[in-house]
Amino acid sequence: MKFLSMHAKFGPVTTALLSASLFVLCVAAYFTASHIRHQENPKDKIMPTIGKMWKGVENTAFKEDRKGEYRLWVDTWASAKRLGYSTLLLVLAVLLGLHMGLYPFFEAVFYRFILFFDKVPALALLPILFIIFGLGELSKVMLILLGVFPTIALDTYLRAKAVPREQIIKGRTLGAGSAKITYGVVLPQIMPDVLNTIRLNFKAMVLFLIAGESLAATAGLGYRIFVVRRYIAMEIIIPYVLWMSLLAFVADLLVRLWIKKRYAWYQAH
Known part of the structure; x- marks a missing residue:
C-alpha cells in the first residue's frame, strides 16, 4: 500500500x-x-447515446440554423464576451482590496460596506438590475460582477493586510513612496494568490452568467440550455454543459500556467 x-x-x-x-x-x-x-x-x-449526442453537436456546431448561424459558436462568443468583460472589471476589485489593506482611509470607508455587500445574494439583485440596466448585456455583466466582486476585494484586502509591516517600513527607509510600495512591493507578492482566487471563482461567474442568460438573452450557452430543455433535448444539453465545463477548465489552466511562468518563485513559496 x-x-x-x-x-x-x-x-x-x-x-x-x-x-x-x-x-x-x-x-x-x-x-x-x-x-x-x-x-x-x-x-x-x-x-442519449453517443450517436445522438454527436448528432446534436453536428446540428449546433457544423450546420446553419434558420438564421444562417452556427448556433454553438454564436452562443459561445456571446457568453465569452460577457465573462470577459466581467473578468476585466475585476481589476477594480483587486485595486480596491489592495488599497483597503494598505491605507486606513480606504479601509474605514469601504471595508464594512464590502463585507456587508458580500453577504447579499447576487441573484436576489437580478430583478433590480433588469429594472435599472434593462435586459441588455450590461445587466448580465453587472450580475456576474456583483456576484464575485466583493469576494475578490475582500480576499485581496486580507492578503495585503497580511504582508509584514517590516517590508513597508523598510521600503520607506530606502526612500520608496506610497505608490512604489503599493504597486512595486505589495501587489507583486499577493498577485499569484489573488489570481488563484479569481480562477477559483470561475465556476461562480459561470453560474451567474447562466442565471442572467436564462431570464433575458437571445444568445448564449446558458440561454440555449434553457431553450432546448423545453423539448428535453438532452443530446444538446449534455454537450453544451460539457463544452461550458471545458472552457472554464481551459481558462483555469491558462491562469495556472501564467502564474507558473510569471511568478516562478511562487511555486517554491
Missing part, C-alpha cells in the same frame, strides 16, 4: 493514468446506463 503513503511518488505515466481513471469510470457508467435504458425504451430522451 505504498501508493497511499504521504511520501508516495508517481511517474508521469502513472500520474496520467490515475488522473484519467475517474473520467473513464464516469463515461463508462453513463454509457452503460444509457445502453440499458435504450434497450428498455429505444426512444429514451433522458440519457
